[in-house]
Amino acid sequence: MARASDALPAVGWQSQRQAAARNETAILDAARKLVAAGGGDRIDVRQIAAEAGVGVGTIYRRFGDKAGVLAALVGEDERVLQDALIGGDPPLGPGAPAPERLEAFLRALCRLTADHADSLAAAQATAADGRYAFGSYEAWRLHARVLIADIDPRLDADWLADLVIAPLSPALYRRQRDQRGMTPSRIEANVVDCARRVTRI
Template identity: 40%
Template structure:
């Protein structure tokens, strides 16, 4: 988890966003094939049975790899979920960094903030079970995910005129935690939750 100085307002520079979005390392051909087979099998099984109902053993068997290979590569089911989400997150990150306004550069920070909240909420609803798994499998998992640091830095930049942009960005992201959204969505519904994010 990133630690922030809470002593007062901070200036936030946009440059770290590119640094937080590092490309995946190069892989050997056999490792890349195994990784692709695992991700394809996991995506299929999760879609067919639901994330909670699928075990790592089932993923390994469906991918044709050993359990040791799977656990060494992904650690646990949350690591597997994070790997499946990686490509989807990179699309949204690319739109934030280089896409058209208001999600991308060139719009007023308040407009960009609204556009990001809408786009991230859409992404979250589309992949809610996977995001929830990646964020909750181990204590504090959400804050160790590189994408969380990217989203936080982006929001802190947009909130640069707030008294404490870092804390405010964390508070906004807390309302977008997958476990929180999954618990409240049946009661509040999507439009009400989306409107609440805007008010925050």
């Protein structure tokens, strides 16, 4: 026969998980607010903790550092894009010719970068290997490499994959947008045009 006390550990664990989820939401909401107000490169973990109403240690335990917090801000949108690439409708998903899929992918990646340029740039600036420290970079690179190889097996897809997504470095994107006055539509058009030229689409 089950005893009432048997449920206590489960109840306690559930309560801890709920508290952790609330803290995570508060931290991400605080970081999003601070990034919108002043840019991700101008905030630190102490400011995020104060805005979220949590201890600094809570942030380090959950996210590791500021880069982890900022990366988490864009994680959901990155997962949505990855799902679309794997099983979404063409031309972004399977079923369209490789040139069309590459263009759709680069346009989607341009929009993702435009939406999160500040958070991405700040996160990558604080990581030891910069942009290349994040798993999403390798995912985007792999997708580009597969599509380029499908377009023309004679191309060096392994090398060109880095080239076609290089213009979407968040730091470069912000420089072009903020210091050179380039609009998102202009950047997107040139990213796609560059890919067409180097893959001979």
